[in-house]
Amino acid sequence: MEVGLVRSIDIDQTMQQAYLDYAMSVIVARALPDARDGLKPVHRRILYAMFDMGLRPDTAYKKSARIVGEVLGKYHPHGDMAVYESMARMAQDFSMRCLLVEGQGNFGSVDGDPPAAMRYTEARLTASAMEMLADIRKETVDFSDNFDGSLQEPDVLPSALPNLLVNGATGIAVGMSTNIPPHNLAEVVGALVYMLGNWERLDDVNIEDLMKFIQGPDFPTGGVIVQDTHEDDLTAAYGTGRGRVTVQSRCHIEEITRGRSRIIVTELPYMTNKSSLIEHIAQLARDGNLEGIADLRDESDRHGLRIVIELTRTAEPEKVLQDLYKRTAMRSTFGIIMLALVEGEPRMLSLKQALRHYLDHRLVVIRRRTEYELARARARLHILEGLRVALKHLDEIIDLIKKAPDADVARDRLMKRYRLSDIQAQAILDMQLRRLAALERKKIEDEYKELLAQIKDLETLLKSPLKMRQVVASELQQVKEAYGDRRRTQITRLGASAKSVLPVLTATDLLPEQTVWVSATIDGLISRTLDDKPPRISGNLAPRFLLQVNTRDTLFLVSEKGEAAGIPVQTLPEAPNPQDGSPKHKVSALSDSDNLAALFTLPPKDERLEGWFVFTATQQGMLKKTPLEELPGPTGHSFTLVKVNDEDRLGWVRLTDGQSEILLATADGMAIRFHENDVRPMGLVAAGVNGIKLGVRDLVIGMELFPRRGEVLLITSDGKAKRVEIGQFPLQGRYGQGVIAWKLPRTSQLVGVALGRPTTRITVLIDKLAPKAMRLDEAPLQTRSASGKAVLDLKAGYQVLGLSIPWAVPRPVAGEKAVGDKEIQVPEEIEGQDQPEVEQLSFGMAGPAVKTALAAAAVKKGRSITAKTSDGKPSPAKIKQAKAAPVPKPKPEPVKAKANLSSQSKPTQVKPPAQAKAPPKPRGIKTTPTVATGKKAKPVKKSLLKEEGIPETKTSPSKVKTGSQSQAKVKVAVGDTKTKATTKTKSVKKEATVKTKSTPPAAAGKKPQKSTAQKSKPIKKTGGKATKASKPRKSSFTVKSTDVVIPNIVLPPGWKPLTKKNPQSKRKPKP
Secondary structure, X not given: OOOOOOOOOOHHHHHHHHHHXXXXXXXXXXXXXXXXOOOOHHXXXXXXXXXXXXXXXXXXXXXXXXXXXXXXXXXXXXXXXXXXXXXXXXOOOOOOOOOOEEEEOOOOOOOOOOOOOOOOOEEEEOHHHHHHOOOHHHOOOOEEEOOOOOOEEEOOOOOOOOHHHHHOEEEEOOOOEEEEXXXXXXXXXXXXXXXXXXXXXXXXXXXHHHHOOOOOOOOOOOOEEEEEOOOOHHHHHXXXXXXXXXXXXXXXXXXXXXOEEEEEEEEOOOOOXXXXXXXXXXXXXXXXXXXXXXXXXXXXXXXXXXXXXXXOOOOOHHHHHHHHHHHOOOEEEEEEEOEEEEOOEEEEOOHHHHHHHHHHHHHHHHHHHHHHHHHHHHHHHHHHHHHHHHHHOHHHHHHHHHHOOOHHHHHHHHHHHXXXXXXXXXXXXXXXXXXXXXXXXXXXXXXXXHHHHHHHHHHHHHHOHHHHHHHHHHHHHHHHHHHOOOOOOEEEEEOOOOOOEEEOOOOHHHOOOOEEEEEEOOOOEEEEOOOXXXXXXXXXXXXXXXXXXXXXXXXXXXXXXOEEEEEEHHHOOEOOOHHHOEEHHHHOOOOOOOOEEEEEEEOOHHHEOOOOEEEEEEOOOEEEEEEHHHOOOOOOOEEEOOOOOOOOOEEEEEXXXXXXXXXXXXXXXXXXEEEHHHOOEOOOOOOOEEOEOOOOOOOEEEEEEEOOOOEEEEEEOOOEEEEEOHHHOOEOOOOEOOEEOOOOOOOOOEEEEEEEOOOOEEEEEEOOOOOEEEEHHHXXXXXXXXXOEEOOOOOOOOOEEEEEOOOEOOOOEOOOOOOOOOOOOOOOOOOOOOOOOOOEOOOOOOOHHHHHHHHHHHHHOOOOEEEEEOOOOEEEEEEOOOOOOOOOOOOOOOOOOOOEEEEOOOOOOOOOOOOOOOOOOOOOOOOOOEEEXXXXXXEOOOOOOOOOOOOOOOEEEEEEEOOOOEEEEEEEEEOOEEEEOEEEEEOOOOOOXXXXXXXXXXXXXXXXXXXXXXXXXXXXXXXXXEEEOOOOOOEEEOOOOOOOOOOOOOOOOOOOOOOOOOOOOOOOOOO
């Protein structure tokens, strides 16, 4: 340029060209991400610089200022704050769905606080960032000169992670901008694998097919995406690359006291400033633009976000919540603009195009990596071929080298004599003498063979596009398994009335309905079976929880801290062995440190029956009853089921219909039984009410719900156990001291309580040992004052920790709840499982009237009751429902008969069938009652179905004797025929001993006399106590899962005990 030369130029054209250059520089080199790796140039340079510095996930952190200086000096000649802020954003878990930088220090917050100065913070790469840089040293991507031509930098990263959709991008260029939302990694991989599997007909794949996998954006801050039922914004946005979605905060309403409520905000829309939001809400309340707010607090901590909005007494929570959504950033719109660089040009991409560009990039990376590895393998094979020649002519080559004047001459002679290349000859000259050993020679041969096989595989891979796509799909699945997690953002559809919110139809909803088993081990491994067969259990590795559920159900995991998380059963990992399950923190929102307290399942919300509750109890005796309507669905986030103090732990969770009775047992051997109605229903987060008055250092060790047929098993820390009848625990009010369930020495304490049948299997948790499976009948049946029996042989230093009952809770669905004596639906008969035996409580929570009706209906279906003798062996007698048989019509004046009934439990009204054929007499039972027809009494064998609770037509009592075995004489009418019988029964939940004394028939033509029992053996008196000389053989009836037994006998109204003496007994009745 000449000095002083002035030229005239057109300012219009110059400004256009200069601005165009500036615009293209901003668009291509600064603001827009590449469609292949989803990174802007500054982010790509930061990751590559950290990779070049060796900041791997397993290395030490480096100062952020050191990293920024490296990036500025080598690759990015711009401002240092721009580089530091870009790096800090990749370390913010509220900005990135999958973190690429692991920061140490203050890297900002959701309140809008900026990161600390770069001299204070440190950083290194994450494991997911290493996936972005994988194989970059294998010539998989192109490199170009940096700004001064001194170094090379990658034009794009190999990116085994689909970063563009997973982490999204936001940028403002010149005349255009991009705003790509983040997505769930597992869903994106599912769509990519689907496209690879349908590569040949990729043109037929539409947006609806892809949205079966990618439901929508998945923001790192969670929230709820709300869509109108009549408008599908997501489908339009994914189809055109431009659209918008409405995102709102996740909130729930809690009841503080009567008449007052509060709104709890736990998640905010993406990129919403929490501090600004709270300030805006407070300003609206002060100005009077938002009514009903009494207090506003920010209770967020390291466990998560929590904004508390307390309302006035007159405020309507739903109306206030809608006002908050309308007036504040609690509901905002996210505009989707899927603009990215394709071959250096900005293009608007649809969802399918974005996925296709990424797959094309990965196929190129796999091809170039294969070519690189093939070239390296061939080069190494070429050297090995020369070494094999040298080893074959070892002595001649050594002599040739010794005679050569220098290395160059030796190399030339080797090349000329053995036809070797320059590289092979040099490798022979460089070979060490130790390579001449026999072992080293064998290694060379083995390596040669391996290289031949590797080269063959690589050549096959290069020739087969199908295999290359399979490699891409396999690597994507590995990334999904390593870094995939649950969806955080819930997608709902808002109905036309704006009141009902329904979940979006997902791929899970399209799967067939199936019955499976869900198990959870003590270590927190969760799994489900492939079908309705129980899982395989070996030895003492029994799961802690085992439930038979439906694939449409939602499984709720509850931790000891009171946190719960809902998981669709369909999404649980499938494993035939519970020990092969996945950890709870990988399948749910619970953390790895949370110990499981309970598992239960619920059907879809539209199938749940009103009036059911979740009943919980803690170790300090705090009880809570929460309606099922309060529980959220499978949102992917945890929620607080019950507020538990730091010194307390949640121990028991049960489902109930509101009509049950509660039994609490403590470590000091106390127990209390009260009705469930003593505990009022409460909302989520509430702490509950006290259930029992505990002594100093005493804790609750078990909770059971009545009515459940069976006995109460108690077990101590030193391995002693006993069974106690349910009736021995009196019904009283809540928050009492209870009664003594076991008088324990100071060296022992009660650690477990269980309610079930004698054949019920339980798991005993032992310190330092594997869990032990046992049955209830391994413990003796005793009273509350008995000392129990040692059922476990524990060595010194070992103790029992507690019990785990793998019982299947009832599914509260329509058709299972009945009130009073109304018509009910009897559930289908459940087949018994040999291993493990799990109680199926499909109607176990019903009241006595319902249970009686269910039992009668079951008897009509022909269900059987299998008898077992007292030694545990099965009896040959199997009593079934008697077939109806005609009975001759008797004369109008029947003969009245009396029968003695004794029972320790609460009586229940029973009615035997009017017409029945006598079944075969079981072993150990004597039955010879008489039936009078007016002329002659005929001996008839009495069916044990009466003892098991089959309804009679009429029952009227006549006599009762109080004491350990209360006796009652009952007049029994069968049609118009009066039955004369004396029966003595000891009613037990699981075992029933029935003894009936025979009565001689009346003489023909004489007036019938009162029934006279046969004389039994004399009673000996020893030390003031009466003991029988001999006892008749008892018969024990064990109820299976298909049996129906009514455990109690209810006497009719107006019943009064009689004081008339037994004419055959010389003993005076007890008062």
